Structures are given as C-alpha cells and as structure tokens.
Amino acid sequence: xxxxxxxxxxxxxxxxxxxxxxxxxxxxxxMAMKDAGRKEIDHxxxxxxxxxxxxxxxxxxxxxxxxxxxxxxxxxAIENGPASGASAIKTGYMAVASGVHDVVMVTGAxxxxxxxxxxxxxxxxxxxxxxxxxxxxxxLPSLAAMFTRLYMEKYGVTERHLAMVAVKNxxxxxxxxxxxxxxxxxxEGILDSPEAMTNNPYVAEPLRFFDCCPVSDGGACVILAxxxxxxxxxxxxxxxxxxxxxxxxxxxxxxxxxTDLLAVRRAAAKSFEMAGLAPSDVDxxxxxxxxTILEIVESEEVGFxxxxxxxxxxxxxxxxxxxxxxxxxSGGLKGRGHPVGATGIAQAHEIVHQLRGDAGxxxxxxxxxxxxxxFGGFGNNVVCLTFVRGN
Amino acid sequence: xxREIYAYKCRKCGHTHYPYRMVCKSCGENEHNEFDQxxxxxxxxxxxxxxxxxLPADFEVPSLGLAIVELExxxxxxxxxxxxxxxxxxxxxxxxxxxxxxxxxxxxxxVFYEA
Numbered sequence: 001x002x003x004x005x006x007x008x009x010x011x012x013x014x015x016x017x018x019x020x021x022x023x024x025x026x027x028x029x030x031m032a033m034k035d036a037g038r039k040e041i042d043h044x045x046x047x048x049x050x051x052x053x054x055x056x057x058x059x060x061x062x063x064x065x066x067x068x069x070x071x072x073x074x075x076x077a078i079e080n081g082p083a084s085g086a087s088a089i090k091t092g093y094m095a096v097a098s099g100v101h102d103v104v105m106v107t108g109a110x111x112x113x114x115x116x117x118x119x120x121x122x123x124x125x126x127x128x129x130x131x132x133x134x135x136x137x138x139x140l141p142s143l144a145a146m147f148t149r150l151y152m153e154k155y156g157v158t159e160r161h162l163a164m165v166a167v168k169n170x171x172x173x174x175x176x177x178x179x180x181x182x183x184x185x186x187x188e189g190i191l192d193s194p195e196a197m198t199n200n201p202y203v204a205e206p207l208r209f210f211d212c213c214p215v216s217d218g219g220a221c222v223i224l225a226x227x228x229x230x231x232x233x234x235x236x237x238x239x240x241x242x243x244x245x246x247x248x249x250x251x252x253x254x255x256x257x258x259t260d261l262l263a264v265r266r267a268a269a270k271s272f273e274m275a276g277l278a279p280s281d282v283d284x285x286x287x288x289x290x291x292t293i294l295e296i297v298e299s300e301e302v303g304f305x306x307x308x309x310x311x312x313x314x315x316x317x318x319x320x321x322x323x324x325x326x327x328x329x330s331g332g333l334k335g336r337g338h339p340v341g342a343t344g345i346a347q348a349h350e351i352v353h354q355l356r357g358d359a360g361x362x363x364x365x366x367x368x369x370x371x372x373x374x375f376g377g378f379g380n381n382v383v384c385l386t387f388v389r390g391n
Numbered sequence: 392x393x394r395e396i397y398a399y400k401c402r403k404c405g406h407t408h409y410p411y412r413m414v415c416k417s418c419g420e421n422e423h424n425e426f427d428q429x430x431x432x433x434x435x436x437x438x439x440x441x442x443x444x445x446l447p448a449d450f451e452v453p454s455l456g457l458a459i460v461e462l463e464x465x466x467x468x469x470x471x472x473x474x475x476x477x478x479x480x481x482x483x484x485x486x487x488x489x490x491x492x493x494x495x496x497x498x499x500x501x502v503f504y505e506a
Contacts, residue, residue, distance in 0.1 A: 122447035132410040133469050135491050135498045137443070137450050142457050145441035153479060204443040204457075251410055253459045253467040258438065 001097040005230035006222050006238045006387070008036025011351045014180040014337030016113040022063040023050075024339075028221035029068055032105065035075045036223050036233050042050070042101040044068075044075035047088035047108030049219035049287045049343035050123055051077075055111055064107065076136035082290065083376030084108065085220070085344020086383035090243045092224045092266050102226045108346075109219035110339030120215045127377045129251040141212055143252050143378040144291040145204035150259050151293060152206065155308040159206060163241035164314055166210045166334060171332025172321060175362040180216045180337030182224040211292040216337030220345040222352065235271030236356040242277070242386035244270025252378050261301045264373060268302035271371070271384040282325065282366040282386075284354045286347035288375035289332040295319075298373050299327060302384065321362055329354065329362040344374035348385060355389040394487035396501055398466055399426035409466050433485045435462035436506060440477045449493055458503055460485070471500035482506035 010031025017024055025046055033039050046061040057063065062074035080087035085108040093105040112120045125139045133143075151157050167187055172177035190200040190210045194272045200208045230237060246266035249255055255262070272278060278304060287302070289295035296310040304325055313319060319327040330336050330350035333343060351370035353359040370387040392466040402425045406417035409431060414421050440458040440501070456472035460483055471490050483503040490500035 030409050117445070118448045121445055125447055129410060136469060136471050137446055137455050137458060137491065138469060139443060139445065139447065141445060142441050144441070146439040146457065146459055149439045149441065149479070199442070202442070202449040203445050204441045244428075251469065253438075253469045254409075258459070258467075308448060370458075 002099055003227050004093050004096045004224050004240045005227060005346070006240060006352050007225045007230050007233040007235060008032035008223035008351050010035060011178050011220045011346060011349050012218050013178050013316040014216040015218040016341060018110065021051055021109055021111040022060065022067045022218060023055060024111055024219040025060070025064045025107045025233065026067040027065070028219045029105055029107045032221040032223050034310065035235065038233070041070050041073055041102050041105045041223070043095055044070060044073055044105045044107070045088040045092050046075065046077045047084040047106065047345060048077055048110060049084050050110060050112065050340065054115055054123055068292070071230055072093045074222045080381055082338070083374040083381050083383050084341040084345055085346070086372065086374035086385055087245070087344070089222060089224070089240070089344060089348055090245060090383055093240055093243050096224050096226055102229055103113055104224045105221065106224060106345060107219065107221035108342035108344065110341040111217045112215050112339060113217045117215060117228060124331060132251045132253070139204070140378060141204040141207060141291065144293060145207045147252070147258070147292040147378070148206055148291070151297065152261050154242035155311070157293070157296060160187070160191060161212050161291040161296065161311040162207070163187050165289065165295050166190065168320055169289060169295070169328045169334040172329050172362060173335025175360065176331050176336060177297045179331040179335050180214050181331070181335050185210065207291060207293070213260060213290045213333040213338040216339045218337055218339035218342050218346070220342045220349045222345055222348050237390050238352050239388045240385060241388045241389060242271040242273070242275030243383070244268060244274065245383045246270065247269060248380045250377070250380055261297055261379045263379050264298050264301040264375065267382040267384040268373065271386045272303070275388065277384040277386060281369045282371045283369050284329060284351065284364040285327050285371040286330060286332065286350050287327055287373045288343070289328060289334045290338055290375065291336065294375065295327060295332065298375070302371070302373055321364060326364045328368065329364060344372070344383065347372040347374060348387070349385045355387055394499060395430040396487060397428040398431050401427050403428055407466060409468055430468065431468060432463040435460040435483060435485070437479055437481045437483050437503070438467060439478060439479060440472050449491055460503055468501060470503050472503050474503070474505050
C-alpha cells in the first residue's frame with residue numbers, strides 16, 4: 001500500500017448557516033484546494049447523514065461535485081451516521097493507498113438547523129434499533145444518560161466530572177474562531193450556584209444541557225494525496241498513518257458488559273496497529289464528546305488511561321491544553337458543534353492544524369502524533385484515525 | 392389474552408436473541424428462520440434508567456421514563472419506565488402497552504412498573 005498524506009484542509013463556521021447544504025459542503029472544499037494550492041481532484045467523497053430526511057435532497061455528491069465544477073470527477077456520498085466523516089476519510093485513504101486515485105477530496109456537511117430541535121433529536125434517534133429502542137422514544141441523549149448512570153455507579157464518576165469536561169471543552173472553543181459555542185462557562189455557573197438548575201437543566205437524567213453538544217450546521221474538508229503529490233505541496237507533511245474501524249450490537253442493551261464501548265477499543269487498536277504506534281505516543285487527540293461522559297470513557301477505551309480512570313486524569317488536568325495529553329483543544333463536539341456528517345472531518349482538520357504547528361492559541365506544543373475517534377450510533381460503529389507529522 | 396414480546400431462540404445452539412437477528416450471533420447458524428419464538432419474561436431487575444425531557448415530536452408529554460431491565464432469564468431489554476422513585480437493582484414487572492402513536496398507528500412495547 002502507498003502512504004497517504006493530507007495536503008489541504010478547510011472548514012466553515014459551525015453555527016446556523018443560511019446557505020444551501022451543497023454549498024456548506026463546497027465552501028470548505030474550496031478552502032482546502034486553496035490551502036493545497038491545487039485544483040486537480042481525481043475523486044470526491046461527501047460525508048453526510050441527513051440530507052434526504054432533513055433537507056429533502058438526495059444524491060448530494062452529484063450536487064457538490066458540480067457546485068465545485070469538478071465534473072467529470074467521480075463522486076459519492078458516504079453515510080455512517082455520526083461517524084460518516086471518518087468513514088469517508090477511511091474510504092479516501094483506501095482509494096489513494098490502493099493506487100486507484102492520486103488525489104481525493106473528502107468533504108462533509110450537515111444542515112440540521114433547517115428543522116427545530118425536537119425534529120433534529122428525532123432525526124438522530126432514527127439511528128437506534130427500530131423495534132427494540134426507537135418505538136419507546138429512546139434518543140441518543142437517553143442512551144448516553146442510562147450509560148452514564150452505570151458508569152457513575154461502577155467507577156465513581158460524578159456530575160462534577162461531567163461539568164469539568166463541559167467547562168474544559170467549551171472554554172477551549174473560545175480559542176477556535178470556527179466553533180459554535182462562544183460563551184465562557186464555569187463550574188459555578190452550571191453546577192454550584194443557586195441558578196445552576198435553571199442555567200443547566202436535565203436533558204436526560206443525569207445528563208444536563210451543558211453535557212450535550214449543540215445541534216449545528218457546518219462543513220469540513222480534507223484533501224488526501226499520494227506521497228508524490230504531497231511532496232510538491234508547500235505545506236508541512238502530515239501523514240494519515242492508521243485507520244481502524246469496528247462495530248458492536250445495534251441495540252445497546254445487548255452489550256455483554258454495559259459499561260464497555262468495545263467498538264471504540266477495537267477501532268483504536270486497529271488504527272494504532274496500522275500506524276505502528278501506541279496510545280502513549282499520542283500528543284493530541286480529538287475524541288467524540290457528543291456527551292461529556294463519552295470523552296471520559298473514550299479516553300480509557302482508546303488506551304490513554306486505564307479503564308475507570310479517565311475522570312482521574314481529567315481531575316489532574318492531563319487532558320487540558322498544556323497537560324500531558326490534551327483532548328479536544330478545538331472545543332470538541334461540545335464546543336465546536338456537531339453537524340453530524342462533518343464532525344469526523346472537523347476532528348481531522350484540527351489534528352492537521354496541530355501537527356502543522358499552526359493551531360494558534362490552542363496549539364499543543366511540539367505535537368508529532370495526533371489521534372481522532374469518531375463515534376457512530378451509540379458506539380455501534382466507530383472509526384479511529386492516527387496522524388503523524390512528517391513521514 | 393395478554394400481549395407478549397418475543398425473543399428468538401436458535402434451534403441449533405439454543406442461544407436466545409432479543410431483538411431478532413437473521414443469523415445466530417452465537418453459532419452462526421445460517422438457515423433461514425431457524426429460530427423459535429419465546430415470550431420474554433415480564434419480571435426483572437432495573438439495570439439502569441433515565442428520565443428524558445427532550446423528546447421526539449410524537450411524544451406530547453413533558454418527560455418520559457426509560458430503562459434497561461435485566462429479565463429473569465438474563466436477557467436484557469429496553470422499555471419505558473413508570474416508577475416514581477426508580478432505584479438501580481429494584482424489582483420491576485412489565486406490561487405490553489401502547490408506547491407510541493405515530494398518526495393513526497399504535498405501537499406496542501414493554502412498560503415497566505414497580506413489582
């Protein structure tokens with residue numbers, strides 16, 4: 001297999017966007033082509049989850065390739081729920097590594113604010129098992145809440161730990177001009193003050209409003225290329241060194257150990273194995289914190305910390321920018337926002353900035369190895385990526 | 392007649408699945424429909440629960456109790472929970488009732504009460 005490099009990146013603001021979905025996908029693609037200094041693209045993958053249901057538009061890849069005047073290049077959409085973004089990157093990786101294509105554009109977009117919050121929650125809930133979960137009114141926040149209660153009971157995670165993740169990530173987002181949430185928060189305001197229950201009500205007990213990512217519009221793009229092409233691009237080399245994916249039971253109640261996220265563990269292990277690296281080699285990570293509990297649990301399952309000790313590393317400040325292993329310096333899903341199809345690509349976008357050394361105020365010092373975890377369903381389909389600076 | 396929700400028992404290895412899948416997860420038996428339907432028990436222990444306040448538009452109620460219950464035979468299932476003061480590990484009993492209305496469609500599922 002050939003080595004695969006990221007030669008260009010682009011992103012939109014994650015917020016409510018008033019332009020069409022195809023343009024939300026195309027705008028970061030134009031930025032990425034400018035970043036790479038080239039317009040020749042062999043193939044296009046578009047990551048998206050809800051265009052048919054939420055935006056009444058199907059065949060999104062055909063719309064995007066034409067919007068960009070990249071026809072007659074091949075193009076298709078990749079749907080893997082909230083892990084669509086990393087799935088599309090993985091597909092692009094295979095296209096370049098195999099030698100089928102030399103330059104592949106992977107762009108992701110979602111326009112979820114077209115509908116109200118209840119309809120957006122309902123749309124995401126269609127990920128759940130139709131007969132065993134969905135009919136009951138089960139949503140992603142409620143699955144995360146039931147999981148959180150088990151985790152609290154077993155490992156001593158508290159609402160304070162969850163609030164610490166929220167504060168860390170949302171305040172990291174203040175250093176990211178593209179992030180959705182631009183509001184500083186404190187433990188006092190969301191947990192300790194007399195107004196906390198008003199500021200931060202339960203969404204699904206024990207998860208509160210500030211434990212959940214916002215519903216966002218947004219797009220992000222990476223351009224992948226062979227080494228021969230990458231050497232001609234005037235950007236620091238960033239190599240996509242490992243891709244790993246794993247699945248788990250569709251219905252969450254069927255998991256043998258209900259506090260495990262086995263697909264995260266297995267996807268991470270495959271990604272590290274392909275890269276020839278270990279979790280201890282990672283300098284900066286973007287984990288899928290759609291709910292605050294997930295950052296803690298994923299930090300354990302991918303191998304950064306022992307099982308049940310992620311919240312202790314958080315307490316010690318290890319996961320803050322300036323800590324030994326900064327997690328979600330971009331703000332994560334919690335602060336940057338979560339336009340589902342774009343999220344996995346936005347994670348990669350942040351890691352490329354970090355490894356190039358141009359992440360500005362949120363730069364992790366001398367980052368050489370970066371890692372992303374993109375979590376689909378409630379952990380039933382997970383894609384992990386490992387990136388390395390230079391060769 | 393009391394309504395039932397069914398689990399699926401593999402005719403080859405006896406492994407019982409809920410919900411249905413077409414290929415046995417335990418033995419990989421791949422003949423079409425080689426499962427016997429067995430009713431899920433109605434009693435079990437509350438494994439975990441939540442009260443959800445942000446609900447899909449079909450639910451015109453302010454909040455909804457949801458639970459994962461470990462049934463008497465060890466199989467787990469998700470259902471609605473109507474208990475005032477839920478405690479992990481408490482005994483619950485289930486009844487099959489209407490759990491969702493989608494237009495004129497009525498969907499039946501398990502609702503758990505304090506045993």
